[in-house]
Amino acid sequence: MKGRNMTRWRDPAKDPRQEPKSNLITAEGAARLRGVLDHLTRVKRPALSTKVGEAAAQGDRSENADYTYNKKELNRVIARIGYLTKRLDEVQVVDRLPADQEKVYFGAHVTLEDEEGEEIHIRIVGHDETRTENRWISVDAPLAKTLLGKRLDDDVTVLAPGGETTYIITAISYTAPSAKA
The missing domain is CATH 1.10.287.180 (Transcription elongation factor, GreA/GreB, N-terminal domain)
Known part of the structure; x- marks a missing residue:
């Protein structure tokens, strides 16, 4: 059976699209x-x-x-x-800041430094807000899941397509929710 609605079969237990968002x-x-x-x-x-x-x-x-x-x-x-x-x-x-702003939670702006000394700045946002050009990643992303609950200067190891990468958290900040929402 061929048709435009036919797709490759995926095992539901291993399909990342089946994970709850x-x-x-x-x-x-x-x-x-x-x-x-x-x-x-x-x-x-x-x-x-x-x-x-x-x-x-x-x-x-x-x-x-x-x-x-x-x-x-x-x-x-x-x-x-x-x-x-x-x-x-x-x-x-989520319209309030976390009580402990020294830890990474939803909405955090996090600066990470890799082993070569390169810094990347990301923000952990909701599934509907992700923007790769701004480095806003979903709270469901593997990197975000690894970062949640970590503190400043903690080491974080993430399994990436190119292998494991280790980062050090160099900055954590939050933006106050706007009053117009």
């Missing part, structure tokens, strides 16, 4: 998701509905590229709205 999110991340949802519901969806209606009024829909494209785009936006609505109901917003 945490529902934590920072206040800033929740505000950003609410903003995206608001934009999609108040701006994007009505505009696409209008375009679909105008394209449908032109007649034969089977050969109408405007209708087909805009209808697909509208369905994609409706699906995204549904996902964001459900996700915002599920997430738990």
